[in-house]
Amino acid sequence: MTSKKLKAADHPTPVSRRQHKADAKAAAHSPTKPRPLTRIQKEKQDIILEAALEVFSVHGFRGATIDQIAEVAGMSKPNLLYYFPKKEEIHRRLIAALLDTWLAPLREMDENGDPFSEIRSYIRRKLEMARDFPRESRLFANEMLQGAPRISEMIEVDLKGLVDEKARLLMGWMDEGKIARTDPYHLIFSIWATTQHYADFDVQVRAVLGPGRNGEGRFEDAARTLEQLYLHGLTPRNR
């Protein structure tokens, strides 16, 4: 999943160049090459980001160390710092890339589809993401727990905007009597919560379910339970 060809970069332009504060004004309008990024550099960056995801998602930003990330990435710390001069930068990159894919399932909720199957599909997709990208989920959770200091802007704009839009969509369905009337925002929260739970609280889920019920069927059981929940709640069918 890391292989990308991309167009051939004409010139290297490392990533480190200490242009930290020296060229603050120079960068403002200098027409110099905006660092094209060679294929090799992209690869290494991907390796680093992959390792960083592994570490950040478990320990959070403060708790993770560059040494740890470097070790997981299989390179020396200074070498890693050559590609990402700042710890923060690695984290920012991860979060930015994450948020985009993270919201994709919600974006796909289609106003022209059948309400129930749209919602069911959304839950499915979110559940699949929790299963297939648990580290991303935990990275996100970690950031939230800390008060989202590094991404407050993103969630206040991109995320809020998308949720507002989909909340309107849900409201429309409610107005048409196609789904029960509830607060669409809290409905979305509940979907987020129930699905991401399986990634973020994985240890707990495993521990409680015990060794017997922990195979691949775990997610199927979860999907069924959530489907029943969102479809009928706990009301028995025969009443």
Next chain:
Amino acid sequence: MTSKKLKAADHPTPVSRRQHKADAKAAAHSPTKPRPLTRIQKEKQDIILEAALEVFSVHGFRGATIDQIAEVAGMSKPNLLYYFPKKEEIHRRLIAALLDTWLAPLREMDENGDPFSEIRSYIRRKLEMARDFPRESRLFANEMLQGAPRISEMIEVDLKGLVDEKARLLMGWMDEGKIARTDPYHLIFSIWATTQHYADFDVQVRAVLGPGRNGEGRFEDAARTLEQLYLHGLTPRNR
């Protein structure tokens, strides 16, 4: 190391005394006072634990520093270490105290009550805990995200035991046709997830709801939404 001569220190009973491994056997049957804990000591410990909760809940174990905790507690680092010689010990105390109160709501679910009102009460109580003790919730979440390295035993025994018991209770209600049939474990997970979400992802919830809908009514809206969800799901009433 840790040479302990001490002049006339027969039984000062501070809290620090490095009795880590030195008096393993001595403590076994020595009739000396088993650290009575003066009122003042208890007070200071509480201040420290309160401060530690504040810091640990945001940054996790690794990300939190003793200096930070000491500052929040309003005392010097060595002074803090006089009461809790180890960082880990503070954390362990917090977690131990937490887990007990955290599971209380589930314990209260009564098999003799009406299924629906029992479940509704449980959700209410959990939601109230998320509202009134968000730091505890985040501390717990942080520990889970990290794989629960420090409390695996507790969740594998106490927590699993309790959930097993309540799952049986729920199954009983299902057998009697009083509530719809679903996987009781995943049902409990969903309740945990939806309620704790409001503590753990507080920033996100606030950001999405915007300034208008963020007052005290927030939790009321959540409660109503969850009640609707667990009672009827999204099925419209008129069908």
Next chain:
DNA sequence: AGAAATTTTGACCAGTTGGAAAAATGTTAG
């Protein structure tokens, strides 16, 4: 009050952390 115990402080330490500098080692185009 005065002795004894408890609590607090300041100085200090060894190990870790994020990061800088520069030298050493590739790699590649001419």
Next chain:
DNA sequence: CTAACATTTTTCCAACTGGTCAAAATTTCT
């Protein structure tokens, strides 16, 4: 082959980390 650039390694550092210790300040007990 070699200049010019890209990458990696070595060395180093100042700030921070969890923690120690003895002395000083304070409280407690008689």
